[in-house]
Amino acid sequence: MKYNLITILGPTATGKTGLAAHLASRINGEIISADSRQIYRGMDLGTGKDYADYFVDGNEIPSHLVDIEDAGVHYNVFRFQTDFIKVFNEIKSRGKFPVLCGGSGLYIEAVLKNYRLTEVPPNKILRKELEGKTLEELTEILKNLKSKLHNHTDVETDRRAIRAIEIEKYYAENPDFNSPFPEIISLNIGINFDRELRRQRITTRLKQRLDEGMLEEVQKLLDSGLTPEQLIYYGLEYKYLTLHLIGELSYDEMFRQLEIAIHQFAKRQMTWFRGMEKRGTKIHWIDGHLPMEEKVGRF
Numbered sequence: 649m650k651y652n653l654i655t656i657l658g659p660t661a662t663g664k665t666g667l668a669a670h671l672a673s674r675i676n677g678e679i680i681s682a683d684s685r686q687i688y689r690g691m692d693l694g695t696g697k698d699y700a701d702y703f704v705d706g707n708e709i710p711s712h713l714v715d716i717e718d719a720g721v722h723y724n725v726f727r728f729q730t731d732f733i734k735v736f737n738e739i740k741s742r743g744k745f746p747v748l749c750g751g752s753g754l755y756i757e758a759v760l761k762n763y764r765l766t767e768v769p770p771n772k773i774l775r776k777e778l779e780g781k782t783l784e785e786l787t788e789i790l791k792n793l794k795s796k797l798h799n800h801t802d803v804e805t806d807r808r809a810i811r812a813i814e815i816e817k818y819y820a821e822n823p824d825f826n827s828p829f830p831e832i833i834s835l836n837i838g839i840n841f842d843r844e845l846r847r848q849r850i851t852t853r854l855k856q857r858l859d860e861g862m863l864e865e866v867q868k869l870l871d872s873g874l875t876p877e878q879l880i881y882y883g884l885e886y887k888y889l890t891l892h893l894i895g896e897l898s899y900d901e902m903f904r905q906l907e908i909a910i911h912q913f914a915k916r917q918m919t920w921f922r923g924m925e926k927r928g929t930k931i932h933w934i935d936g937h938l939p940m941e942e943k944v945g946r947f
Contacts, residue, residue, distance in 0.1 A: 650833060651833050651834060651835045652740070652745075652746075652830075652831075652832065652833050652834075653736070653746050653747075653748055653832055653833065653834040653835070654668075654671060654675075654677070654745070654746075654747045654748070654834065654835050654837065654947070655682075655747075655748040655749070655756060655759075655760065655834045655835070655836045655837065656668040656671070656747065656748070656749040656750075656837050656839070657682075657749075657750065657751065657753070657756055657836065657837070657838050657839075657921060657931070658751060658838050658839035658840055658917075658921070658936075659751060659840070659846065659913075659914040659915075659917040659918050659921075660696065660751055660850065660910065660913065660914050660917065661696075661846065661849040661850045661853050661914070662839040662840060662841060662846070662849070662936050663839060663936060664749050664750065664751065664839055665679075665698050665701040665702065665749060666698075666701040666940065667749075667837070667839060667940070667943055667944070668709075668747050668749035669701055669702050669703070669704050669709045670704055670940055670943075670944045671747055671944055671947065672704075672709045672745070672747045673704040673705070673707070673709055674944060675745045675747075676743075676744055676745055677709070677744055677745035677746065677747045678709065678710040678711065678712065678739050678744050678745070678746060678747065679702070679709055679710070679711040679712065679747050679748075679749050680711075680712045680713055680732060680735050680736065680739075680746055680747065680748045680749070681711060681712065681713045681714045681749060681750055682713075682728075682732075682748050682749060682750025682751075682752050682755045682756050682759070683695065683696075683714075683750040683751060683752055683755075684723065684728070684752040684755060685882055686713075686714050686715075686750075687713060687714065687715070687716050687717050687723055687728075688715070688717055688718065688719045688721070688723075688882075689715045689716075689717065689718055689719065690718075690719050690865070690868070690869055690872070691719050691865070691869070691882070691886070692865060693857045693860055693861065693862040693865050693885075694857070694862055694865060694866065694882075694884070694885035694886050694889070695885075696853075696857075697714065697715075710744075712735045712739075713728070713731055713732070713735060716731070719869055719872075719874055719878075719879075719882075720874050720878050725754050725755055725758050725763075728755045728758065729755075729758045729759060729763065732748075732759050733829060733830065736830060737830060740830075748834070751917050753917060753920035753921055753923075753924065754920070756924075757920075757924055757927075757929070759832060760832060760834055760836070760924075760929055761927075761929070762829050762832065768814060768815045768818040768819075769818075770814070771814050771817065771818070774813070774814055774817060775810060775814070778810050778813065781806075782806075783803065783805070783806050783809060786803065786806060786809035786810060786813065787803045787809060789809075789813055790802065790803060790809060790812050790813050790816065793813065793816035793817065793820065794816060835932070835947065836929060836930060836931045836932065837931070837932050837933075837934060837947060838921060838931040838932065838933040838934070839933075839934060839936045839943075840918070840933055840934075840935070840936060841935075841936040841937065845936075845937075846914060847911055850907070850910050850911060850914060851907055854903070854906065854907060854910065857885075858903075862885060862889065863889055863892070863893070866879065866885075866886060866889040866890055866893060867893055869886075870890070870893065876890050876891075876893075876894050883909075884906065884909055884910060884913060885906065887909075888902045888905055888906035888909065889902065889906070932947075934946060
């Protein structure tokens with residue numbers, strides 16, 4: 649296989665984890681979660697941690713970057729990228745195959761496109777030197793600083809090019825910040841359903857998780873000392889269920905508003921993935937209706 653990573657992506661409620669687990673089972677693989685909220689302990693039903701999906705034929709498929717932080721901690725894409733590198737290298741060192749799985753498009757794209765995410769401070773002197781140069785001139789300067797110009801979005805505008813040059817100069821002067829990033833060659837598989845069925849799946853899953861105790865989960869987080877504001881920060885389920893629990897929404901208002909918000913979120917996810925395709929990421933889309941064996945057999 650010419651690839652060193654398989655990425656399973658798609659909007660919420662499309663069965664990504666199940667497919668990732670079955671593929672990992674076939675190729676001696678392990679799963680790396682790319683979900684911005686599943687990293688938190690105690691946030692299970694609200695983030696869609698379908699633990700049963702990690703079992704294939706009675707065997708648990710190892711997973712990573714799930715339950716690694718306490719709720720209330722602010723995690724970000726830079727930390728995800730750093731954690732991904734460590735886990736990716738560790739999985740490969742054991743002769744296993746990494747399978748990235750999730751719906752957080754920015755996290756996934758940061759890995760696939762090797763975004764350089766160290767917080768580089770502005771260099772006002774350099775910016776003054778580059779002021780007035782054409783985009784072509786800026787592109788040539790950047791090419792001289794980088795061995796390969798992989799991310800062409802860096803040179804879409806003068807402003808992006810100047811920032812890219814600023815970052816490369818910083819890395820050259822501060823080599824400790826330029827940690828090696830593995831070359832990623834990923835087979836990207838997207839799962840999708842038609843819009844109406846996706847909406848039905850979202851509503852069904854929302855009802856199921858409420859029946860399974862999602863309100864109690866949020867109440868437990870509040871009882872643990874987290875403030876309503878901290879939970880509302882995480883959005884979607886944690887926002888609307890918290891608003892209900894503190895008396896600002898009735899149960900019916902909570903359900904209706906949350907249902908709409910999740911539908912809108914799924915639409916934004918698809919918009920992001922389509923944008924990734926426009927930015928050069930090849931995604932092989934498969935029909936979510938297909939039986940699991942047929943989905944796995946395609947790859």
